[in-house]
Amino acid sequence: MNTIAPPAQQIRQEINDEHPDSGLEQLYTRSQSVVSRRVAGETLIVPVRGKVGDLASIYSFNATGTLLWDSLASPQSLAGLVDAVLHEYAVERDQAEQDVKQFLNDTVNVGLVEIREQISMAGFASAGFVSGRDFSRAVKDAI
Numbered sequence: 001m002n003t004i005a006p007p008a009q010q011i012r013q014e015i016n017d018e019h020p021d022s023g024l025e026q027l028y029t030r031s032q033s034v035v036s037r038r039v040a041g042e043t044l045i046v047p048v049r050g051k052v053g054d055l056a057s058i059y060s061f062n063a064t065g066t067l068l069w070d071s072l073a074s075p076q077s078l079a080g081l082v083d084a085v086l087h088e089y090a091v092e093r094d095q096a097e098q099d100v101k102q103f104l105n106d107t108v109n110v111g112l113v114e115i116r117e118q119i120s121m122a123g124f125a126s127a128g129f130v131s132g133r134d135f136s137r138a139v140k141d142a143i
Helices: 063-071 078-088 093-109 121-127 132-142
Strands: 024-030 034-039 042-049 059-061 113-119
Touching (some): 042 063, 059 063, 063 093, 093 113
Antiparallel strands (some): 024 113, 034 042, 042 059
16 A cells, blocks of 8 residues: 655656746646545545556555545645645644645645646736726636
């Protein structure tokens, strides 16, 4: 059984809350290619390849990993996941952010979590767009 551990090689995907230049926000969600179950208080994740569970690649999460995994049932931002950890545990924001980023890096790299990008509405509000036409133009420019 595998536990998520820091990868030996360079991390493929940099985990960021937003791409500052593009106005895109990264959202994280569970991969559709895995199944998860709680067994004896432990969360187990099994990748599915060719409609069959890959029993050689079972992953196990601790309590914090389980909290994050449960949160990822719907798309979440880095900030949303950090807030979930802060709400549940007495930990400093910097430590929570570091832990969440590590979890996301590890799970993205083994294919358990997927990254989706969404246009950040905060970026448009701060840019001062007021009309629908300006908003449409900004959306086209961001894509």
